[in-house]
Each structure stands twice: as C-alpha cells, then as structure tokens.
Amino acid sequence: MSDLETNKKNVVAFYDLLINKKDFESASKYMADHYIQHNPRAADGHDGLRAHIEHLKKDLPGVRSEIKKVIAEGDYVVLHVHSRRTPERQLAIIEIFRLEDGKIAEHWDVVQEIPDTSLHPNGMF
Numbered sequence: 001m002s003d004l005e006t007n008k009k010n011v012v013a014f015y016d017l018l019i020n021k022k023d024f025e026s027a028s029k030y031m032a033d034h035y036i037q038h039n040p041r042a043a044d045g046h047d048g049l050r051a052h053i054e055h056l057k058k059d060l061p062g063v064r065s066e067i068k069k070v071i072a073e074g075d076y077v078v079l080h081v082h083s084r085r086t087p088e089r090q091l092a093i094i095e096i097f098r099l100e101d102g103k104i105a106e107h108w109d110v111v112q113e114i115p116d117t118s119l120h121p122n123g124m125f
Contacts, residue, residue: 011104092125094109
C-alpha cells in the first residue's frame with residue numbers, strides 16, 4: 001500500500017474512532033506526540049482533544065459523521081464529511097490532517113451549516 005493510501009486509511013480509522021465511537025484512547029494511537037489543533041473550540045494537544053471528545057460524549061452523544069470523500073496529497077489527508085449533530089442540525093465539514101511519519105500531527109476544519117433550502121439542486125455532497 002502506498003503512503004497516501006496508508007495515510008488515508010489511518011485518518012479514516014482515527015476519525016471514526018474519535019467522532020462516531022468517541023473512543024479517544026483507541027484513536028490516540030494514530031496521533032503524533034506533538035498533536036497541533038487549529039479548531040478554536042478544542043484546546044491544543046492530546047489533552048485538548050480528549051476534553052473535546054468528552055464534551056461530545058456528554059453534550060452531543062448522538063453525533064454521527066459520514067465521510068463522503070477522502071483526498072490525499074503529500075503529508076495531507078482531507079475529508080469531506082456529513083455530520084448529523086441532531087435531526088434538525090446537520091453540517092458539511094472539511095477536515096484537514098497533516099501527518100508526520102504516518103501519525104496525525106496537525107488538524108484544521110471548516111464547518112458549514114446545511115440549510116433547509118438551497119438556490120440550486122446540487123446538494124452539499
């Protein structure tokens with residue numbers, strides 16, 4: 001398997017463990033020791049991400065995310081995600097991960113609400 005395919009596989013496994021299963025301990029094996037967080041709603045490092053997942057477990061236990069696309073180039077993997085926070089609140093998310101030596105070292109995300117109506121029939125995904 002190429003490095004790109006391995007990186008994609010590792011990021012998808014990490015994301016599912018973290019977001020859908022809310023299992024930080026299992027997901028953390030995919031993280032570099034010096035994990036850098038760019039999401040302003042989560043603190044930096046392993047402890048910051050652990051706390052963010054604990055918040056999801058407590059306040060949004062039903063959150064589920066479906067990965068629609070996986071794109072890899074160099075040391076980066078990008079996910080296009082459909083997140084279902086509640087039946088009423090759904091999000092389109094772009095997740096960007098930078099890997100070092102096969103481990104997730106850095107994360108950014110861009111989040112967009114999915115509206116009830118659209119000016120076109122193309123959808124968000």
